[in-house]
Amino acid sequence: MGTGIEEKDTGDKDVKKIKGNRLLYDNKKNKTIAGRRPWKPRSRPYSVQIGDRNCDVLISDESGKININKITDDTKDNFVKFLTFCKLDILTAETITDSLLDWLDKDDLHHINGAEKDYYSSLPDPYEPKNGSFESIEEMALVKGVTPHIFEMIREHLTIYGAGKINVNFASREVFSSVPMFTSEIAEAIIQFRKKWGSVKRIDSLKDLLSQFGIVGKDYQKILNYLTISDSNYMTIHAIASSDKIKNSYKIVIQKSLDNCKVIAAYP
Template identity: 30%
Template sequence: MALLVTLSIITVLIAGGLELNRRVRAAVVDTAATRDRLTLTLMASSGIHAAMAMLIKDKSESPVDSLQEDWANPEKIAEVIADIPFDAGQIGVTIIDELGKIQVNALIDFPKGRHFNESQKIMWDRFTRLLIAQDEETFKDVEATAIINSVKDWLDSGDDDATTGLNGAEAEYYQGLDPPYMPANGPFMDINELSRVKGIIPELFRGTGPAGLEPYVTVYGMTQVPQEVDGKDFSYEGSININTADLPVLIAMMPSENTDYAQAIFDYRNEKDGETFVHDLSGDGWYKNVPEIPSDFTIDPKLIRNSSDVFRIQANAQMNDIQETVTAVIQREQEKKTGKWTCRILRWQVGTYE
């Protein structure tokens, strides 16, 4: 009996010891992972601030922003990041011009917020038709006009039965969904809100192989107006930086859906002689110098700009098989008293940017 009791006690002690060991090891691993995650977040944050320093330096050197500058060159960014000492791990940083995209909030005429901005409406029509044409089978029931009307109804400040056209959507439509929700009847604050608009199916928003709406549109670009209208003192100009716009956006900016002209402008903008860019992009009308462009060809001046002050910076840090992403949307601003340029953070997100 004494032997059995002894063996039973030893068995219980061994089992308890093993369980205690497992819990201690798990706690150590979790603590190490938390430590590494915090370290990675701080590393990525330092990458964000290094990128902001590059953008401030760029603004002091040139009023024009283009893909020919250091902030858009991955190798130049890597050189700056290399000057930040880390005991372990590494970070990668990308900078994207938010004003090289289509400003979704510019579709209507803020601050009144009631009617279409016609130049934006025409561009939206070209853009959505271009996306639909990429996969006509998937988008056979999707209509460009219906999407534009529904986006307008989501944006406009009128929430009544007067839907735009025959296929817009006001609150009554969204309240009939499961689950129900309300339209904003104001500006989009997050690009993911666009996926909640009638007609914008997930395949159109995210893409089905070819990219969807998401990479080419932005909610940023707000400017203040001197006089309030219905309690609103802001507007969205909707002008797009022709020096940084991606090819689908350039196609949408064309007076007609002329992919050849857009491709010619895209290639001219990126042409190099060795490591040096060939062409000057400092003027709004530089695209007229493209050899393939006819002399009478003109892009709507309301759609064009050649500078930007809103950028999205994404920093990815890696260490010990763990990675962390920090994304910041920043706006360059000039201090009134000192005249110095600074970066104001409009959005800060830890984790994958959605």
Template identity: 30%
Template sequence: MNRKEIHHSPFELMNQRGIALLMVLWIIAGLSVIVLEFCFGMRTEVHITKHYKEELQLYEMAKGGVCRAIVELIYKQDPRIQQKRKTLDSEELKPEEKEWITDGRPYLLSFDQGRCEIKVMGEDGKVNINTVSESLLRKIIGNLGLEGEERDIVVDSIMDWRDPDDFYRLNGAENDYYRSLPEPYECKNGPLDSLEELLLVRGITPQLFDGIKMKEEEDKEERIGLKHIFSIYASGEQLDINSASPLVMRIVLGIPKEMVQLVSKAREEKPFENQMDLLRRVPELSPFMGEMGRYIIYRTISPYFTIESKATGAEGGYARGLKTIVRIDLMDKNKYRIIQWVDSIF
């Protein structure tokens, strides 16, 4: 039986080999895409895990800053600690043993993974928005740069918001105004439960609430707004001069920046005890005392404090912040109570 031999031309053989090579290349390309996608997914997952770990570390560092501030606030009211500090000169105390000043100046706390910047503000370093008099309120709003009708609208509207009646002042607002808004709501006609309520009041803009820029030391610009000046936890309309921030003193007391700097420097040595002590150590204030003296107290009455804690990594980058309002009470089981807690303020 004759077998028929099959002969392939060189062209046919090259064509078959080309198809096989092309299929191999497609398979390699497909596998490469799969490998790349897998590597990209793994890299993304590692990055997310690392970011989560760093954020968690920063959060715990910020919490540590809050805890340290609470301890310092308890120390300020502990008779034993205070007695020790009084018997020793300021130079004899270690830096970590010195009393913290609650005027918002930053204190640094170091960790292996980074550092934490802590600010403590006594609520008596602010003015109580629910009890401030109309005259002082008008002065404060004017010192923030508002004039004429714009100032009067803000002042009258705040007074109308917190008073119990529906009678509005000349430039104020009551229910008829707020009900006419595109998104209507009622006038409070009562004390504010939170400072953020001010944003509902006629004439108050986010810029006025959050802060306008003012030049401070070394031409640095800082923001000062209603949220920095007022509080619902302050004891009244008088400022504790040992707790008020420099900008708040400028706006509320109406004294020049140079005078504020002298006060801030003097109270770093020790708190002012009374008006005589203040004028003895800062005699330049004498011409201003007649007008501003009635708005000053020399000790903290309110047990409420605001703590801001901002943690940053050792190499910079991410930051995590906390803001809390605490009530210090040595008679309480824990000696303190958290009133408000806000995450991620930075």
């Protein structure tokens, strides 16, 4: 039984060996390197072995998700577009979106398909709407129209952290569907670009890519209001550890700063 941590697939062909999470030799730099090799958000998991257990660790940036606290009357059509992409019918999508806006706002006035205190107080197990920002994604399950099945279907694409712009380097096809003027073909082109080059490192690369689909000039400038290539300070770390007999999954959300990281949410 091993006791150290050995990375099995670094994703870097220039790295010869990693042991104890320390990089021993790098062909590219032609020298031994001391110290820890940092893990960063990426689309594929890191694979490590801890004792006799294999562990896949996926690190994703929360900026690749839709921030439900940033949805407004001006952008609600984008969320409806996302929900219909997730196979919800238009009435259900509009009900959830309007009810979400009612959950966020501080008044008791209904959006057309929304819900306020009178609706929630009439339920068999009554409760009051938040009338404020979501403090956890789980609160979304309390919003009118969000069934347990719908919540499980959309939760991985939602966040309550960050500035609200969608990071093209981490967004899923579902999240891309919420961007105005974006089609499935555009989303697929960006995903294939990431697979080939790792990430979109320059905004000009995004400009060139979108121009192939006719998004230029004022349309391109409008798109930039919704997209970013900059990482946020919030990351999700999802670890799945397995052996011959058992399998465990752990997920945490961390807030990072220059000198430390703070766990702000944890899920079994």
